[in-house]
Amino acid sequence: MLKIHHAPGTRGFRTIWACEELGVPYEAIPVDMSRGFRGSPGWRKMNPVGKVPVMSDGDFVMFESCAMTQYVLDRYGEGRLQPRPGTPEHGTYLQWCWFSEATFSRPIGEIVNHRRSFADAANDAVIDEMKGRARLSAQAVEETLDGKAYLLGDEFSGADISMGYTLKIFISLVDENLSPNLSQYWARLTGREAYRAAEAAEADP
16 A cells, blocks of 8 residues: 655645545555654655655655656556656646646745745745746646646646645635636636545545
């Protein structure tokens, strides 16, 4: 069984959601988020920078939520939730998976970091700049969703799982007033049975 070492509200939600969509058995294992535990040699052996999530599949251990989710789709998905690799459609799928984390979620993470570590007027300016960058990314998603139910068209995919988590933290930390296409998209994502099951797993792992 897959074991997903995770803390509620963090990026392991992506992999939990993917498992729920695919019906893949998993165990969500709570992680002590104290600085002492995350800096301990045992946890650093699991994740060298002390973060979550971490996933194990038998003796194989990996970290990084988007990579973990892609591994689950490739190993257990039997072609579901992604286009065939090597096609232009799969290229677009990968584009949105990586955009969700490398571009969209990056400034949101900086908001969290600066609120935790700094408190001055210059810091407020940095946070405003990061919110602007996040809103620019949100606008890119808004535009690509025009006339489409999901990022790739009518079919839900792993790209929507990856983007869904980023949109979740965008709403929480940047702006809860979504533009029209994003608002409808968010309602479709959160209305999925697997999304609700993933949220329940977070609340009671």
